[in-house]
Amino acid sequence: MAASTEPWINFDVGLLIDRFWANTVNGLAYGSIYALVALGYTLVYGVLQLINFAHSEIFILGVFGVYLTFLALGFEPGAIPDLPLGFIIVDLVLAGLVGMAVSGFAAVLLERTAYRPLRRRNAPRLAFLITAIGASFVLQQVIRIWRGSNPEGTIRLLPPSPVFTIFGAPVTNLQIIIFLASLAMFFVADTFVNRSRLGRGIRAVAQDPNTATLMGVNRERVITITFLVGGVLAGVAGLFYLMTIPQGAVYNGGFLLGIKAFTAAVLGGIGNLRGALLGGLILGVAENYGQSLFGGDWRDIVAFVLLVVVLMFRPTGILGESLARSRA
Amino acid sequence: MTMRERMAQVSTFWNARSRFQQWGLLIPVVVFLLWLPVLNPPIITTEPATDFPIALFNAAVLALIAIGLNVVIGQAGLLDLGYVGFFAIGAYTTALLSSPDSLLGVRYPWLVIVPIAMLVTMISGVILGTPTLRLRGDYLAIVTLGFGEIVRLLADNIDPLRGNRGFQNIARPEASYPDGSPVFTQTDVLGFYWLAVCLIVIVLMLMGNLERSRVGRAWIAVREDEDAAELTGVPTYRFKIWAFAIGAAVGGLSGSLFAAQVGYVNNQRFDVATSILYLAAVVLGGAGNKVGVIVGAFLVSYIPDRFQFEPQYRFLVFGVALMVLMAFRPQGLLGMRQHLLAYGREAYQKLFGVRTGVAPSGMTPSTRAEGDLPETTPDDHAGTSPRGGGE
Numbered sequence: 072m073a074a075s076t077e078p079w080i081n082f083d084v085g086l087l088i089d090r091f092w093a094n095t096v097n098g099l100a101y102g103s104i105y106a107l108v109a110l111g112y113t114l115v116y117g118v119l120q121l122i123n124f125a126h127s128e129i130f131i132l133g134v135f136g137v138y139l140t141f142l143a144l145g146f147e148p149g150a151i152p153d154l155p156l157g158f159i160i161v162d163l164v165l166a167g168l169v170g171m172a173v174s175g176f177a178a179v180l181l182e183r184t185a186y187r188p189l190r191r192r193n194a195p196r197l198a199f200l201i202t203a204i205g206a207s208f209v210l211q212q213v214i215r216i217w218r219g220s221n222p223e224g225t226i227r228l229l230p231p232s233p234v235f236t237i238f239g240a241p242v243t244n245l246q247i248i249i250f251l252a253s254l255a256m257f258f259v260a261d262t263f264v265n266r267s268r269l270g271r272g273i274r275a276v277a278q279d280p281n282t283a284t285l286m287g288v289n290r291e292r293v294i295t296i297t298f299l300v301g302g303v304l305a306g307v308a309g310l311f312y313l314m315t316i317p318q319g320a321v322y323n324g325g326f327l328l329g330i331k332a333f334t335a336a337v338l339g340g341i342g343n344l345r346g347a348l349l350g351g352l353i354l355g356v357a358e359n360y361g362q363s364l365f366g367g368d369w370r371d372i373v374a375f376v377l378l379v380v381v382l383m384f385r386p387t388g389i390l391g392e393s394l395a396r397s398r399a
Numbered sequence: 400m401t402m403r404e405r406m407a408q409v410s411t412f413w414n415a416r417s418r419f420q421q422w423g424l425l426i427p428v429v430v431f432l433l434w435l436p437v438l439n440p441p442i443i444t445t446e447p448a449t450d451f452p453i454a455l456f457n458a459a460v461l462a463l464i465a466i467g468l469n470v471v472i473g474q475a476g477l478l479d480l481g482y483v484g485f486f487a488i489g490a491y492t493t494a495l496l497s498s499p500d501s502l503l504g505v506r507y508p509w510l511v512i513v514p515i516a517m518l519v520t521m522i523s524g525v526i527l528g529t530p531t532l533r534l535r536g537d538y539l540a541i542v543t544l545g546f547g548e549i550v551r552l553l554a555d556n557i558d559p560l561r562g563n564r565g566f567q568n569i570a571r572p573e574a575s576y577p578d579g580s581p582v583f584t585q586t587d588v589l590g591f592y593w594l595a596v597c598l599i600v601i602v603l604m605l606m607g608n609l610e611r612s613r614v615g616r617a618w619i620a621v622r623e624d625e626d627a628a629e630l631t632g633v634p635t636y637r638f639k640i641w642a643f644a645i646g647a648a649v650g651g652l653s654g655s656l657f658a659a660q661v662g663y664v665n666n667q668r669f670d671v672a673t674s675i676l677y678l679a680a681v682v683l684g685g686a687g688n689k690v691g692v693i694v695g696a697f698l699v700s701y702i703p704d705r706f707q708f709e710p711q712y713r714f715l716v717f718g719v720a721l722m723v724l725m726a727f728r729p730q731g732l733l734g735m736r737q738h739l740l741a742y743g744r745e746a747y748q749k750l751f752g753v754r755t756g757v758a759p760s761g762m763t764p765s766t767r768a769e770g771d772l773p774e775t776t777p778d779d780h781a782g783t784s785p786r787g788g789g790e
Contacts, residue, residue: 079556079557079559080557120537121537122540122541189725189726192726195729196537197476198725201478201682202721202722204675204718204721205718205721205722206718207718208672208717208721209719209722211714212712212714212718216711220711326671330544330545330548368552369556371548372549372552372556375549375552378542379531379542379546382531382538383530386533386534386535
């Protein structure tokens with residue numbers, strides 16, 4: 072073995088136990104971002120049985136929407152603004168709305184331009200997936216050509232400050248906001264799908280598109296709305312992402328998060344909204360535990376290994392798949 | 400005449416030749432390809448921007464990769480988005496067994512390393528395939544993507560694999576011209592290009608045999624309808640693993656060839672974007688068609704070199720190409736899929752003694768021309784035991 076000062080992989084159970092609660096808190100906060108993105112994957116998968124590979128780029132477009140709004144509102148990278156709290160909250164909400172609009176619009180546009188023509192032609196499933204990959208690439212490269220390949224600066228509107236501690240682990244205001252807001256968004260989405268008339272349409276199409284069409288459900292509209300809801304949730308996730316990550320937005324930042332969010336969706340049971348939430352939180356926490364146990368470089372591998380293991384032993388996820396069968 | 404009919408004609412013509420005649424037609428083509436970098440014809444050449452032999456070598460390596468990936472995607476119909484992982488494993492095995500930077504401290508000749516590298520990648524293909532090949536198609540795509548990333552992250556993180564610093568002085572094949580100067584050197588790519596073309600020809604011959612064998616028919620059956628294949632007694636899982644293993648071995652071979660030419664391997668070249676580029680090559684040319692994927696690989700590698708694309712536009716262009724292709728020509732530019740009639744044609748001839756007018760292979764009911772005879776279903780599973788077991 073090379074005489075390096077640090078081993079390239081750890082197995083530090085002590086550190087895992089030491090940081091258990093801190094990791095749990097961090098993981099829940101970060102995991103709720105995964106959960107929001109995972110909801111987009113799950114909704115589209117439930118309705119179309121399509122892995123919307125380009126959803127990660129929908130998400131990163133939202134991130135850029137939020138970032139550019141920050142810039143437009145006069146914030147500069149680096150400096151922490153000293154503004155009254157009310158002001159900051161209004162700005163955050165505004166940026167979040169822009170992010171939601173950008174992501175939602177991009178998702179619908181993607182559906183119209185990339186997937187709808189394929190549906191018209193009754194293309195095989197592989198064709199959908201390859202189109203999704205192509206679309207993901209195109210969006211990523213468009214962002215890169217537009218904004219360059221260096222990460223943007225970091226704008227911290229709300230510096231994290233500890234509010235209280237759980238078993239010695241500090242919980243910051245940011246973490247509380249992200250966790251609670253994500254839960255709220257989830258409940259809105261869940262209620263929408265399970266209680267509203269449009270949501271019933273979504274579940275009907277997920278269950279049986281042809282019968283749903285015969286029963287008077289407008290399938291194309293349902294699909295558009297599904298993409299819209301997924302995109303809007305990704306936009307919210309974009310806001311939270313930009314509020315927490317240490318580095319700025321970058322063109323390919325969505326890829327890894329997208330894969331992890333998809334892992335989260337599969338973990339909980341793809342097509343199942345509650346599964347996406349559960350999977351996101353579990354993945355966020357597991358990743359943090361893995362980071363303590365094996366060392367920081369191994370954080371990303373945890374997600375991929377978890378994905379493989381879950382698919383091996385429980386391909387339908389923890390809560391089982393299908394939007395259609397999780398009816399109210 | 401539509402392009403499809405013309406291609407059908409070419410295909411009929413080709414299939415009607417004897418083996419000898421086929422070789423007679425092929426050898427001049429291969430000789431021409433070998434000669435191409437020496438000729439360096441004015442319009443085709445990529446110079447002065449890119450050295451022409453290097454451009455051709457890169458295209459040839461991509462073609463080899465595409466042939467390997469075609470086994471997985473085109474033949475068996477499994478979408479593998481982590482193929483670059485196998486390429487990386489091949490390159491790293493070559494580096495570990497020959498570079499002075501390697502901790503193993505051995506320096507095997509390249510020819511010894513190649514079979515080892517292929518074996519290692521083959522095993523890694525089986526390791527990846529065993530848990531994942533029971534999954535449905537789109538899950539498989541994501542898991543293979545994850546595998547590609549795991550390989551890359553391992554190369555980043557495991558110290559003995561040297562991350563960004565990489566391995567220098569990787570072994571290259573040893574051979575010399577009659578005057579004693581070495582064929583394979585750092586500066587002269589010509590020898591490597593010839594080697595690559597020869598490897599492509601050899602791999603193509605082996606693949607052709609495989610396709611016409613029971614294994615090839617099983618792959619096509621899996622691709623066309625996995626449930627039906629399983630019901631008719633094809634052990635689909637086992638054949639899917641074979642497809643993965645054989646595809647991986649070709650990926651390892653190309654990685655090994657690439658490492659030998661560059662003489663240097665580090666962790667910079669094995670990202671997902673590269674995997675997608677491979678996919679573009681296969682899909683562009685026409686998955687399932689060996690000639691098609693070679694053409695696709697050539698286009699994906701050569702066109703950016705020839706027309707000097709800004710590197711940043713390369714991925715954009717291929718992303719758009721994938722989307723447009725799926726919308727308008729999902730079978731690829733040369734998409735003549737080989738169907739289960741590979742041997743059926745001969746069986747038909749034996750049974751009915753008809754030598755002309757038989758549907759060329761690669762025709763589905765929807766692609767058949769007007770004058771073709773009705774589709775017959777000869778006993779294509781002759782020789783397959785009813786229980787489907789056994790090799």
